[in-house]
Amino acid sequence: xxxxxxxxxxxxxxxxxxxxxxxxxxxxxxxxxxxxxxxxxxxxxxxxxxxxxxxxxxxxxxxxxxxxxxxxxxxxxxxxxxxxxxxxxxxxxxxxxxxxxxxxxxxxxxxxxxxxxxxxxxxxxxxxxxxxxxxxxxxxxxxxxxxxxxxxxxxxxxxxxxxxxxxxxxxxxxxxxxxxxxxxxxxxxxxxxxxxxxxxxxxxxxxxxxxxxxxxxxxxxxxxxxxxxxxxxxxxxxxxxxxxxxxxxxxxxxxxxxxxxxxxxxxxxxxxxxxxxxxxxxxxxxxxxxxxxxxxxxxxxxxxxxxxxxxxxxxxxxxxxxxxxxxxxxxxxxxxxxxxxxxxxxxxxxxxxxxxxxxxxxxxxxxxxxxxxxxxxxxxxxxxxxxxxxxxxxxxxxxxxxxxxxxxxxxxxxxxxxxxxxxxxxxxxxxxxxxxxxxxxxxxxxxxxxxxxx
Ligand code: GLN
Numbered sequence: 001x002x003x004x005x006x007x008x009x010x011x012x013x014x015x016x017x018x019x020x021x022x023x024x025x026x027x028x029x030x031x032x033x034x035x036x037x038x039x040x041x042x043x044x045x046x047x048x049x050x051x052x053x054x055x056x057x058x059x060x061x062x063x064x065x066x067x068x069x070x071x072x073x074x075x076x077x078x079x080x081x082x083x084x085x086x087x088x089x090x091x092x093x094x095x096x097x098x099x100x101x102x103x104x105x106x107x108x109x110x111x112x113x114x115x116x117x118x119x120x121x122x123x124x125x126x127x128x129x130x131x132x133x134x135x136x137x138x139x140x141x142x143x144x145x146x147x148x149x150x151x152x153x154x155x156x157x158x159x160x161x162x163x164x165x166x167x168x169x170x171x172x173x174x175x176x177x178x179x180x181x182x183x184x185x186x187x188x189x190x191x192x193x194x195x196x197x198x199x200x201x202x203x204x205x206x207x208x209x210x211x212x213x214x215x216x217x218x219x220x221x222x223x224x225x226x227x228x229x230x231x232x233x234x235x236x237x238x239x240x241x242x243x244x245x246x247x248x249x250x251x252x253x254x255x256x257x258x259x260x261x262x263x264x265x266x267x268x269x270x271x272x273x274x275x276x277x278x279x280x281x282x283x284x285x286x287x288x289x290x291x292x293x294x295x296x297x298x299x300x301x302x303x304x305x306x307x308x309x310x311x312x313x314x315x316x317x318x319x320x321x322x323x324x325x326x327x328x329x330x331x332x333x334x335x336x337x338x339x340x341x342x343x344x345x346x347x348x349x350x351x352x353x354x355x356x357x358x359x360x361x362x363x364x365x366x367x368x369x370x371x372x373x374x375x376x377x378x379x380x381x382x383x384x385x386x387x388x389x390x391x392x393x394x395x396x397x398x399x400x401x402x403x404x405x406x407x408x409x410x411x412x413x414x415x416x417x418x419x420x421x422x423x424x425x426x427x428x429x430x431x432x433x434x435x436x437x438x439x440x441x442x443x444x445x446x447x448x449x450x451x452x453x454x
Contacts, residue, residue, distance in 0.1 A: 003054030050096025076331030086183020103138030133163030158409025165433025177222030180215035238272030248382030299343030384433035
């Protein structure tokens with residue numbers, strides 16, 4: 001099979017189903033076909049060596065791609081063509097993947113359903129009346145619908161794991177610092193990580209391998225060695241100690257979801273692992289802490305979109321201040337504005353200590369909860385989300401219920417540790433996800449446990 005065959009299959013499938021699924025914002029067919037042809041020539045000459053040689057991939061639209069429109073699903077960047085590639089995109093080029101196109105998301109990665117996209121609402125391929133999750137909904141739906149084999153998403157508060165769970169695919173948020181953020185349009189810089197979404201754990205390990213590593217262009221990328229993740233896919237979990245936080249199976253978690261986690265734990269027990277109930281006592285503050293901190297960081301990061309330097313500019317402003325105001329009012333959607341206002345308020349003088357500083361202190365306590373558990377256990381296991389995918393339109397008018405969907409994924413970002421979602425069952429015909437959380441930079445153990453289900 002050639003790379004051109006794979007690329008043809010990919011576009012064929014997109015032509016068949018993307019009218020309904022609406023995962024892609026931009027396709028790059030001409031360049032993709034040319035790149036595949038080159039790969040095939042190398043193959044014929046026996047010169048191929050990239051890790052993901054010739055594989056079609058989709059990229060979330062908040063990761064910049066040189067000359068290929070990058071919108072963050074926002075009107076404010078509707079016609080923005082970046083002048084450089086993100087580090088992960090350069091790494092994909094080294095691994096010799098083929099970029100098929102750019103994937104829909106919630107505007108600036110703010111949301112849990114893809115309904116906050118400024119352009120279109122991606123559907124869940126399992127049931128077109130339900131949401132694919134968010135914010136990397138396009139990334140998860142495109143893999144679930146068979147449009148691409150691999151995709152990249154980003155996860156600030158669950159945006160890889162929650163859509164992976166809703167769409168029945170595998171999604172990993174790496175340890176903070178494992179993957180360079182250079183060229184990822186910043187939402188909340190202390191939480192954002194790019195990560196792989198795939199159909200299998202094995203594919204996921206290979207894609208993470210391709211994008212990991214320290215980067216001089218991102219001072220928060222960590223100078224730690226990158227292990228061979230595929231080597232951990234042994235299926236051997238004997239002797240592993242698993243912690244199950246009681247907060248993750250309590251109130252608000254649907255019975256089918258709880259049951260599917262308990263069934264998964266039985267499987268691991270049979271394979272020789274043991275599990276115990278533990279507590280992450282500060283989990284109940286995670287949601288408030290996250291929305292305070294992420295909105296504060298977003299309000300600062302999004303100040304660069306001013307109608308002067310990037311993207312959309314209002315027509316006929318009266319003066320400079322008016323230009324800023326109108327460009328931003330017309331360019332940003334409601335959810336983005338809500339977060340900018342919340343963040344600006346929290347950071348304003350007189351309120352900083354009461355909100356931002358306090359939230360930072362709580363973040364430290366949440367991190368410590370994880371450290372305490374990881375002193376005794378190898379991984380933490382729970383559901384990825386409290387319920388399966390919800391219906392389109394069901395939560396969009398009530399931001400607080402929408403936020404509550406992230407309750408089980410957000411603590412992981414606040415602690416900076418890695419977490420994966422793997423399919424673990426169904427409820428009413430919709431997929432459920434099992435979340436496996438590991439120690440800092442121990443994605444290998446996370447993969448080892450995840451692989452036991454394949
Ligand atoms: N749903 C969360 C939010 O709206 C998470 C977003 C993300 O991880 N990018 O902030």
